[in-house]
Amino acid sequence: MVEDKRLVWELKRGDKEALRRIYEKYKDNLLTVATSLLHDSFAAEDVLHDVFVSFAASVGRLQLRGSLKSYLIISAVNLVRDKFRRKKLRMVGLEQVGQISSNSDGPEQSAIFSEQSRLLTAGLAKLPLEQREVIILHLSGGMKFKQIANLQGTSISTVQGRYRYGLSKLRTILNGEMKK
Amino acid sequence: MNHTDHIERAIRELRVTTTAETDKRVLDDAFAALEEAAVAAVILIAFALFLKVLAAKPVSLSQIYGALEKVSNVSIVTFAAGKQEPVQMEWLSQTLKISVFQIGEQFVLLDIANKLQETASLPGGSVQTIPIPENVLATAKKKITGTFGLVPFSDINDMPRAARWSNVSDRKVAAIVPGSKVYDLIWTTPPLNVEFHKWRYFVDGRTKLPKRVEVYLKEGFESDYTLCTYEVVTYPTEAEIKTLVRNIFGPDEDRLGEPEYMGTPEPSRAGTPRKK
Numbered sequence: 017m018v019e020d021k022r023l024v025w026e027l028k029r030g031d032k033e034a035l036r037r038i039y040e041k042y043k044d045n046l047l048t049v050a051t052s053l054l055h056d057s058f059a060a061e062d063v064l065h066d067v068f069v070s071f072a073a074s075v076g077r078l079q080l081r082g083s084l085k086s087y088l089i090i091s092a093v094n095l096v097r098d099k100f101r102r103k104k105l106r107m108v109g110l111e112q113v114g115q116i117s118s119n120s121d122g123p124e125q126s127a128i129f130s131e132q133s134r135l136l137t138a139g140l141a142k143l144p145l146e147q148r149e150v151i152i153l154h155l156s157g158g159m160k161f162k163q164i165a166n167l168q169g170t171s172i173s174t175v176q177g178r179y180r181y182g183l184s185k186l187r188t189i190l191n192g193e194m195k196k
Numbered sequence: 197m198n199h200t201d202h203i204e205r206a207i208r209e210l211r212v213t214t215t216a217e218t219d220k221r222v223l224d225d226a227f228a229a230l231e232e233a234a235v236a237a238v239i240l241i242a243f244a245l246f247l248k249v250l251a252a253k254p255v256s257l258s259q260i261y262g263a264l265e266k267v268s269n270v271s272i273v274t275f276a277a278g279k280q281e282p283v284q285m286e287w288l289s290q291t292l293k294i295s296v297f298q299i300g301e302q303f304v305l306l307d308i309a310n311k312l313q314e315t316a317s318l319p320g321g322s323v324q325t326i327p328i329p330e331n332v333l334a335t336a337k338k339k340i341t342g343t344f345g346l347v348p349f350s351d352i353n354d355m356p357r358a359a360r361w362s363n364v365s366d367r368k369v370a371a372i373v374p375g376s377k378v379y380d381l382i383w384t385t386p387p388l389n390v391e392f393h394k395w396r397y398f399v400d401g402r403t404k405l406p407k408r409v410e411v412y413l414k415e416g417f418e419s420d421y422t423l424c425t426y427e428v429v430t431y432p433t434e435a436e437i438k439t440l441v442r443n444i445f446g447p448d449e450d451r452l453g454e455p456e457y458m459g460t461p462e463p464s465r466a467g468t469p470r471k472k
Contacts (some may be wrong), residue, residue: 030231036223037365039219043219044212044214045215047212047214048211057212066215068222068225069222070229072230072233075230076234136210140207155204156207156208183203183204
């Protein structure tokens with residue numbers, strides 16, 4: 017946290033090395049979150065790109081209240097939501113399992129993920145976006161339920177409910193996959 | 197692996213790594229954005245400093261004269277001291293050679309080029325046109341040239357030698373027109389010099405144009421200055437004044453296109469009422 021504040025301070029003075037270090041520190045985490053949310057590695061890389069370009073462009077005006085990691089993850093989530101809105105990617109309900117056709121099940125996805133990870137992200141992609149967000153932001157992004165509740169504009173209990181229901185659905189989906 | 201037992205741990209351990217190509221693309225673009233932002237910030241700071249320097253410099257009376265002489269269109273709303281309703285509203289245009297003023301519900305247009313005076317009573321009243329009386333024409337001509345009556349002496353050289361131009365540093369006074377600089381011009385009327393005049397100027401530090409002018413008077417050394425009137429001054433565009441004239445007196449072609457109103461009207465035509 018202290019190191020991040022120092023890096024941001026240096027970055028505000030135009031230090032490229034500080035930007036490089038922030039990027040190195042958080043790129044994989046952000047890419048993991050974006051990929052898990054979008055289930056599309058190309059779109060996830062675009063999100064990573066846009067987060068850092070916009071961060072670099074606006075760091076002069078940045079008033080960091082929480083942690084840098086949360087700031088970057090929230091930026092990524094907002095971009096992901098924009099992508100969903102733009103591309104009209106629909107939330108996928110449990111009843112539609114089996115009809116999913118992701119545009120990222122290509123070789124790139126296979127190269128990045130192990131088989132286990134691929135199954136997991138494919139399962140996550142079948143969850144409603146709100147549940148997926150809660151699970152990924154809590155487990156991959158390390159965010160607290162309270163922070164996620166603020167981001168989603170809802171109560172902590174709703175977020176906890178989404179987490180429980182989401183995990184339960186994911187178990188069902190993955191069990192079904194295992195039996196195939 | 198049993199997914200259902202270790203699902204949370206598995207998600208926590210998910211790791212997607214970037215390729216070197218992605219790293220290069222992101223960092224190159226982020227560095228470019230950082231440089232652009234730095235350049236923009238430098239320009240912004242330089243501009244802010246420039247404005248600050250401009251604003252910090254005191255404004256002289258001759259600068260106000262100079263600024264007013266460059267202006268073509270002015271709107272002046274005059275208030276009596278302590279009154280909320282304006283006594284008069286006035287629009288002056290050097291380029292259009294017109295003066296429009298409102299007193300109550302009556303609007304008067306002095307068309308100096310055509311030597312015509314049009315009077316309209318609102319709302320929806322008729323427009324009456326008469327030749328401008330010579331004395332009114334002379335006053336109107338004088339008013340739309342130079343400094344629009346916003347300075348007490350049409351030529352700065354006519355100002356009494358003892359006149360003083362001083363900065364008013366009272367913040368409460370400056371707060372009347374936020375962002376303005378306040379100056380007092382004080383002089384006495386010769387030869388007795390017992391009538392004390394004070395015009396207070398609220399000036400835009402950047403344009404040097406007055407935004408408000410307060411007229412004070414005191415009689416005798418012992419008394420205090422009393423606010424008589426104040427004027428709120430804005431600088432409309434020619435198009436805005438044209439629109440105002442069109443809205444009140446009708447379209448140009450209706451007003452000026454009729455042959456009987458072109459040039460100096462004959463006495464028999466004067467006073468002919470015309471519906472808008």
